[in-house]
Amino acid sequence: MLKVSNLSVVFDGITILDKISFTVPTGSTLAVVGPSGVGKSTLLHAICGLVRVSNGSVFVNETDISAIPAHKRGIGLVSQTGDLFPNMTVSQNIEFGLRIKHKTKADRTARVQELLEMINLSSLAHRNVMQLSGGEVRRIALARALAPEPRVLLLDEPFSGLDEATHEQLSKDVFQLLSDLSITSIIVTHEIIDAHRCDEVVTLKK
């Protein structure tokens, strides 16, 4: 379960987020919608621990993680552009979090293979990430975020900038995957159809 309580982010007197509170039950998906510039991405970064929070708390399974640095929170993030490491192959990107956890090579290989099959991209294991299409980048970024088995997964407009057919297919696949894995997740999206695929919807307003 993820609980955000009175979360505020203020920079130089400008309030980006003002006392945001919501709860995401374990295994369910929450959509966060709202106009551009309202602070949706900042909300995800604040939950991850990537930006400074002025007030409020973040709880994961009843534990207050507000003071815990980002790399120890166990919260995965799939950004808008994927942010794959350009100096690594597809496999190396996906196994990154597993190397950090000192998993054995055998375990890493098995997990990478498993995830590549989940996202239907097994043939791209050794591909240079600079050669991937937009849809493939999003899938690999998702696989990378899932590899270390995060407690919570955050997705920041994971389907933006894709053509309609790719968007539709990717959206279906991602939601199916999240459902199969029963992973607590938050998706920031502009698309109503994607918001309706989620269990709950939260609207941020200016």
Add this chain to the structure above:
Amino acid sequence: MAEYMERHHLVSKTKTLLIAPVVFLSIFFVVPVTNTFLRYFRFSEFSSVLSSQPLRGVAWFSLWQAVVSTLLTLTIGLPATWALSRFTFRGARLARGILVAPFVLPAVVVAAGVLAITDSRGVTPILWAHVVFNVSVVLRIVGPRWSMVNHRLEHAAATLGARPSRTFTLVVWPHIADAVISAATLVFIYCFTSFGVIAILGGVSRRTLESEIFTQAVRLGNTTTATALAVLQALIISLVFLVVRQLRRSPSLSLHVSAPQALRTKPTHRLTPFIIIAIAVAVVASPLVATVYRSLVINGHVSFTAWRTLFSGSLPALSVSLQSVVTTSLVFAIAAACICVPLALLVATTSAPRALFSLPLVVSAATLGIGLIITFNTSPYAWRSERWLIPVVHAVIALPLVIRALEPATRAIPSSLRHASATLGASPFISWVRVDLSILKPALLRATGLSMAISLGEFGATSFLSRSGSTTLPIAIAQLLGRPGVATQQAGFALAALMIIITVGVMSRA
């Protein structure tokens, strides 16, 4: 077909563009240096140098102090570069100005500043002066590269469980490694061929190969020994280049320029960048502040005597006026830039191998100085006493660095812009003037500033060529500081302080 035509055109264009730079470098570098080696290099003398305990000691000192200086410079410079390229905060611009300013100062001025604090000569002051001078090299070379590392990649690594040190090793280092190696190589070469710093802070016992070459050639008249030392020096530097080439990786794939993060948004350890910058500024700025202090205080009492003497127009114990020295330095700097920048632009526009144009980095300024004296000694090439030869030499020395400064900008111009210009009726020359040059303006201004800075600070080769009518600021400062007498030395500090104030105020705004 179009691709072949373009390649053919580029190859022809390359040959034409390189004529002027190659001729220039051949006349004022290759010929003098080759002449020196052909006339004065003896294998027997080289063997004597290698078997001479004192000279081996000089070579060893040159090597180990350069290595230690490089490591210390990276220790101070890399964290400061991280702080300034990844974060914005109040005072960052001033801190950057302070840290890059020493690069545009003559080495003798920096050395004078360290002397002002330590009041002693030896290894520690030498190492300190080298760090002060070269932190700016790290900032200038690694900084732009580090700012191109997309900070979202670091965020992604953090969300995957990587602590900051692992993120640096696995995500950031592959992108900046080349730049760090380049910076370290350059710092090593500067320290290895250190002359101005050694002249002020070396005392009797500490000499580098560069200062020994000068002593042997100019003071003792042993050109053969000086040449043998120059060969040894060039061999060591060449070896360094070869080793560095093996360490080079393929260029980083990320071309994204990542805007610095506002420090106030950093979730944890917000004081760390401040502390790092404070330490770096303390190390770099204190000699500069001390120089100004020593110019104003004698025996614990404030005295404006030295400054009054300077602005009265005379420099005690020297036969030139302040106005003459400043004018000479500025004229030489402008002339050097007028020669160097156009030549560097021609080279940077081509894809020719850079080996020839990197040679001035391998061969020391003192060796070049010897070559110029013996080559341009007889009619019709009796130029060694000509004033114009000094800015020409400055241009030779600055050329490799100015080419490196211009290359990223020239390579970033997409050929599609030239294609568009051509379809609108512009000839290749007009396209180059109207399209390329207008895009290159900021880079050309920076290159001009760099060339002028190198000229203003050049000491090694200028020492060989300088006459009474062509005394530059670094020469005048070194002469004043090297002579006995409190008043004379205070005048030296005052002149150094004047140069610091002008340079920090003007050049650091570039």
